[in-house]
Structure formats: C-alpha cells, structure tokens
Amino acid sequence: MRSILSIVLFSVFFSFSALAAGGNIHLPEKEWSFDGFLGSFDRASAQRGLQVYKEVCAACHGLDLVSYRNLEILGFNENEIKAIAAEYTVVDGPNDEGEMFERPAKPADRFSNPFTNEQAARAANNGAYPPDLSLMTEARPNGANYVYALLTGYKDAPKDVKMMDGMYYNEYFPGHQIAMASPLSDDLVEYADGTEATVDQMAQDVVNFLSWAAEPNLEDRKKMGLKVLIFLAFFTIIFYLMKKRIWSDLH
C-alpha cells in the first residue's frame, strides 16, 4: 500500500511537470549560482547585469516592481544606491501650488520606467510593447534559461521562413519572430570591473540580475528552508522513536 502510494504521488507530480514544461522549443540548460539547495546570487555578475540593464534594456523595458533601495541585497551601499537613483528623474507632486514637478529619484522610488504608459511604449516601438522585466524569469517556463537563450538566440532566418515586417528571427522565442532586435553585441558596454563584455557574458549577467529582481528574497528562502528541514527531520525522527516505543507493548 505504501509503495503504491508513493507511485501515485509521483505520477501526479510528473504528469504536472510535463505540462508545466510546455512548448516544443528545447532550451539549453545552464547552471546558475542561484540554483540548488544553497543557491545564492552571483553578486559581481548581478551588478554587471544591472549595468547592462541600465545601459541597454532600460531604453525600452521597465522594472516597475523593484526599488533602488532593494539593490542593497546585491551588495551596493547606501551612498552608491543614492547615486544610482539620482541618475534618474521622476515626476512627483502635486506640490503646494498644485503643480507636478520633477526631482531626482530617491532610493525609495521604483526603477524609473522609460515610458509613461503602454501607448507611449507602443508608439516608440513600432506597435510592439516591451514587457516589464520585474518578473520575467518567473513569468516564463524555465525562466532563467529562457531569458539567456533568448538573448543569445538571434540567428539569420532559415530560407523557408517568411519574416514579417520589422520582426527578427530568434531560435527560442515562441513562433521565432520577435519584435525586439538583438539587443546585445560584443563590447556594447564597458564593464567597470574589466570583465570582457561578450554577448554570452552580458546575457548571463542580465539573467543573474533579473533573477534577483524577480525574487529578491530567494537567498533568505533557501537559507530558512535548510533550517526548517533540519528542524523537521530531527523532530520527525523523535516522533518516530516515540511511536515505536508507545506501540511496542501492542506488537
């Protein structure tokens, strides 16, 4: 009965995982520092990712759910965060005269969005809407690998594929026709830490950064999980021994 039970449980989970995987496009599986039981963010890479986001992605994509103050987790200190925020202006108000006014962003502000609304974003991008990136690695199946594959997956279209106007061929985008031109090219940014800015490197860095942006509490979660599991394992063993002992006079 018990072994059958576990088979039942597993088949339920596996039938679901097959479904969750979805799609027919096979994504290359990369190893990420945030995977696994003790996963954590590669801070140097995520900081470089922030640079790429600021200099490249942010031209079109917002990061509406993330505040500058959150960058503390990635290893920036208070002054650095203030400086990063101050690079941007936000609209605030109304003030005492009833006027909206512009001021430099503060750490408590959300990342500044390149567009004021969806219509403005579409108007600037041939009708396409660049999605917000705050949850991108959560909002796609196998998200981290998907974003990496997408950023490095631009190819010339095969002869038999008829491309629509203003679309680009990407091996990993569903339907293969994406409105975003290949955003990365070698040496597009100049990394402060001297790392060579290859497309592959930048794509990895962006994935590290966006994975953090999607779930800034990931490290807390995994650390707490380990403590909880040790606690539960200990008490479960105790309960088991108690059960054995109490039932021993019956058996």
Add this chain to the structure above:
Amino acid sequence: MRWQQTKDWIEHRLPIFSFLDKELNKYPAPKNLNYMWNFGSLAGIILMIMIATGIFLAMHYTPHVDHAFNSVERIMRDVNYGWLIRYIHTNGASMFFIVVYLHIFRGLYYGSYKAPRELLWIMGVVILFLMMGTAFMGYVLPWGQMSFWGATVITNLFSAIPVIGDDIVTLLWGGFSVDNPTLNRFFVLHYLFPFLIVGLAGLHVIALHVHGSNNPTGVEKKTKKDTVPFHPYYTVKDLFGLGVFLIVFALFIFYAPNYLGHPDNYIPANPLVTPAHIVPEWYFLPFYAVLRAITFDIGIPFTDIVLIEAKFGGVLAMGGAVGILALLPWLDTHPVKSARYRPTFRKFFWFFVIDALVLGWVGGKPAEGVYIYIGQAATAYYFFHFLILLPYLSRNEQAMPLPASIDDAVQARKKYGAKK
C-alpha cells in the same frame, strides 16, 4: 488543588474537560489503523494553516483589478516574511488536495462510506465541493493571466445551463464580463468558504465519533480488545505522519515554490491577450478532462432533437464526476467493506486509480487529436466503474472469509509475520 477547583467549577458549567477526555484521550480507536488513516487529521491541520496564512495575506491584499497583482507582489517583496506566508498558502492549497484525495481513495479502498457512515461520507463530498470552489476563487485573486482566463472559462460554463444560465453568469460576474465586481465577490467568498468548511469538518468529526473510524479489515470493533485509546497511540502516530508531511510541504515551499503553479500567472491579467493554453491547477485536471470529454450533443437518435448540448453535457459530467461520490453508499452495497477481502473489487479499485491519473494527464494536454479520445474513454470508464461495475460486484462478488474480529486479524497477522 486550586487548579482542580477551577476545573471543577468550569466543568460543572461547561463540560469541556470531560468532552476532551472522552473524544481525544479515551476515544477508542481500532488498533489496526494503518498510515492511510493519517490523512484525516492532516487535512484538518492544513485547513488551519490555510486559514491562518490566509488571514495574514488578506491584511495586505487589495481586491481591485488595478491593484491586486501589485499588492501580491508587495507581499512577496516588502511585507516581512510575506513571501513565506504566500508560498505556504499557495503550496498549501496543493497539499490540501493531495491529502484529501488520498483520504478519499482510502475511503474508497476500505469501504469507509458504507453503513453506518453514509452521512459522514456525504459531508466529506460536500467539503470537497466547497474546497474546489474555494481553491478556484483563490487562484483568481492574484489577478494574473491564468487567474483572469481561468475565471473566464469556468464562469462561462454556467451559461450552458438551460434557460437561467446567462442570468447565473451575470450574477457570478456582477456585470457582463469578468471584472472588478467579480474579483471583489470572489475575494469575499474565498474568505467565507473556509469557515463553512470548518463547520462541516466539525460535523464530519462528530459523525465520525459516533461509530468511530472504519479500519483496514472493515469489521466493526466489538470488544475492548479491538481498540486502543486515541491518546497516546494515535496522537503519536499522527504526529509522526505530520512530521513526514511537513517535510514534503517544506520542500515545496522553500525549494520549488512555483513548481505547482503556472508561469503565466506572473503576468498581470490582460483581457485582450489570451494565453496559448488555459489550464487549471493540477488538482482540477481530472475533472477538466471530464468536462472536455463531452464534445457531442446528446439528443434523440435519428432526429434533430437535441436534449443536452455538448457544453451543458460537459458541465453535467464534471459536476457528476464529483457528485456521484455522494451516491456511493447506494451504488456499492456489497456487505463486505474492505477491499482486502474483495479480490475482484480490489483489482478494479486500482484500475480506477489509474483511470483517475489518466484523466489528470489528459486534462493537462490540449483538447486535440488522440487526447480527445483518451479523455472520452477514461471518462466513460470513470462512470462505468461507479454506475455499472460497483452495483454488479455488489450482487455477484464472492468475498473472502472475514476475520471474526479486529483482534483476530491482528493476531493472525502477527503469527504470519513470525513464521516469515
């Protein structure tokens, strides 16, 4: 001494201590219950966990189409331990269904629905209906893409009901599409239903304690030798089961918190963009498969008269797939309860389990090609099992000899074990 006096004073006015002593301490339970009997108390514990986490989530959640998605993300990012509370709640829903499904299959295998436990069983079916409603409405609250489109698909089903269908849908929506009023009423009902479940679960336990638990032999307890006091024997066994369960639960919460969810629900709801595949949560997949299996109108043969349109047929079949459980005590009238002494029934029980898993698998596939036929065959078998097979076996199956008592069965097993 002071404590004893206080206790007596309270006891004289509200017999709470004798009640607890009778129902939790001395309460005689069959001494041969196996680990399949852990899932009832587990379900109760998860219900409490869901209500506790749910109340804290409700303190931070905003049921408005413009704010719901972001308020959930605020819980995930800015509320202290909000991520933990939400992951417990979302994965808790899945755990609740796993535990309750195992609890139900336990009942099916050991004939726990038979006399004198029919009402106990029926209340369980009502709890299942309420759980499904609660889970469905809860999934709508984060207002992601799957929330919105799941709500649209499922509420639209009610329009299939003849004559009053459209009015029911309008009532559910609070308007003419899934929109802010829908979200508001779903939030209110999602908060209300769990307390109805608490009430029904209370009745479920009261009914249980009248005759006590069924047991793996299906033979009712007769003498004191057949039972042990609930405490400490089953309190400690339930504690151990709880420990194992919490480990599984924790693995999901901390290491695969979104594994049982759908990535599309991290995209804010957009009425203008339909997701490629709209799939319900995994625990609804078997019933979703039944819903989609009815692809044909049902009418009078050789005429154009349609009695039941395909869509309504699907809705009836889906509701019937759950509702038929309530009729089980009158479909399976075989005098022997436990599958342990009914070899033919036992075989078909496992066929039924496989059938339910096939339905779950088909429910997650697109409704096209061969999946339609597999879904229809599995649906047909589902109802065949209940409506034809069980009544047939009730009359014709020769059961194995039953042990004279629970104690006899336990002693026989011991001897058998010793020989080995």
